[in-house]
Amino acid sequence: MLQHTHIPLDVLEAQANQCHRCPLGDSRNHLVFGVGNPHARVMIVGEAPGKNEDLQGIPFVGAAGHTLDGLLELADLTRDEVYIANVLKCRPPGNRDPRPEEIEECTPFLREQTRTINPEFIVTLGNFATKFILKTDRGITSMHGKLFRTGRFKVFPIFHPAAAIYDRTKMSSLEEDFRNFGRILKEDTQEKQREAEKKRAEEEKRQHEAAEARANGTQNSLF
């Protein structure tokens, strides 16, 4: 069977830095590849860099970044624990929506990034990330706050934090979703701990029974 070789993140980033597969490569100040824990259990996928991100080369800085930090806290997460990336690695001018051809050209980077990081959970922020990751035409309004599966990944769509900057009514929904996501993570951790505990107890029982069988065998051989 062919094994997929994971491409190291620094190699992928160097490739993306050379990329001009779509016109956004010519207008960018900085590529915004992604930041965070390369072994993260949770990967956050946004849409595309904005003005501040393009200037600094870091995803989610400025107002949207500040909002995201606060929301992560509600899920009991920090930036250092998660990995944050976008569907597009370069800024669309004037923060317009990503175009289908740009998404097609750019998403091989996100696909490889996801394979390399191999998170357990992917939080998709907004329509573009949700539609790409879950291969769906359904909008974020009907999908946010629910857990989906694609391949080995568990996917939890949430509104994009920038939506709350322009529409404050979205903030309570964002907060609720991040809190619920935190609960899902906690329950998942507890479930794993219970399973590990059960396996440990079963292994101890097996070893105990094997030792008893050996002892009985020794005794039998004495008479």
Ligand code: SF4
């Ligand atoms: S947006 Fe993606 S495909 Fe387009 S130039 Fe940037 S890295 Fe390349």
